[in-house]
Amino acid sequence: MKEDMAKLEQVKAVGCPDEATLTAYLSGALKEEQARAVEEHAATCHLCLENIRAGHLSDKLYGEKALPESSDGLTRKAKGVAKMKSNRVIQRNLWLVAAISAFSLSFTVPKYFAQFLVAALILGLKWVSESEGIRTLIVSMDAKRRHEQGKEEAPKWRR
C-alpha cells in the first residue's frame, strides 16, 4: 500500500510547475488557462501543495516581520558568495601575472635567468596555494560543486 502510494506520487510529481509559476499563481498573475493547469496538477501533488503553503506563509510572515532571524554567520557567508568570487579572480590573476612576468624576465635578462626562474616558480606555487588554501574558499567551492552536481541530476518531480 505504502509502496503503491510512493509510486503514485512519483508519477504525479513529473512536470511540476516551477517556483516562479507557483508564485505567479499565488499572486493571481497567471492567465485563466495557466491557472487551471496549475490547479489540476497541484490538486494531486503533495509537493506542490507544500510549496503553495510555504510560499503563502513565508510571504505573510515576512510582511508581518514575524520570521526568526538567521544567524550572523549564515548571513556573512551568504554575502561572501559575491565577494569570494571577485576576490578569488583578482588574487589568482595577480599571482599568475607575476609568475608569468618573472618567467618572461628570466629570458629577457639572461644574467638573472636562474633567479627569475626561481621567482617564477615561487610565484607559481603561491598562485596554486592561494587559490586552493583558503578554508572559506574550499567550503564555498564544495558547496558550489554540490550545487552543480545537483543541477546535473535534477529530480524530475521538480521540473
Added chain:
Amino acid sequence: MDFADRDSPSSEELIKNCIKKDKRAWDIFVERYSKVVFWAIRDRLKRFGYNFDEGDIEDIHQDVFISLWSDNKLAQVKDRSRVAGWLAMVAGNAAIDYFKKMKRQSPPNSLSLYEEIYKSGDGGDKTLEDVLPSQDAGPGKRAHLNDIFELVDSAINSLKPKEKIVVKLNLLHGMRHRDIAEALKMPVNTVSTTIARAKEDLKVKLRRKGIKDLS
C-alpha cells in the same frame, strides 16, 4: 548596519541590481532575505521528518545563495514584489535536493509526510485530527490511517481541482481556513463551506467503514 527593516530600495529595484551583479545590492538582498531562506529550509526539513543538524541548514543556505548569485536564478522571478514566497519555495526544494544528493534520502511519500506533520503538532487547528479515529486506536491505527487517506481521496474525487486544493491544504497540510482563503484569493466562507462539505462526506464514508468515533 541593519538593512533588514529597510523598505528602500524596493525589492524590484534590489533584484534588478543583483541580476546586474551589484555587490552593494547583493549585501542588502542577503540581509533582507536570509531569514526567509533559513525559515523555509528548517520548515521543510522539519515537516518532511528529515534528521538534520545546523550544519545541514548552513550548507543548504549557502547552496541557495550560490544558485541565486552564480546562476543568476533571480532572473526567473516573475513577480518581484513577492520574492519572499518564491525564495521559500526555492529553499524548500533545495533542502529536498540536498538530502537526496548528500544523504541519499528521498522525500517522504504523501502518507508519511502527513503523519509527520500531525505528529509534530504542526497541523494547525481543525485539520486531520478532526476526522481521525481516536488516538488510542493502538496497533490498528496504521490500518485506520491507510483507510482514511484512501477515503479522503475518494471523498474529494467529485470536487473541482481548486476545491480539492482547498480541502487538502486544510485536512492534509494543516493550513487554516483564513490562510487558504488568502492564498487562493477566495472568500473565507467559500473555503469553510467546501471543507465542511468534504468533511461531512468523509464522515459518512468512514461510518460505512465502521469508524464512528469522530470528533
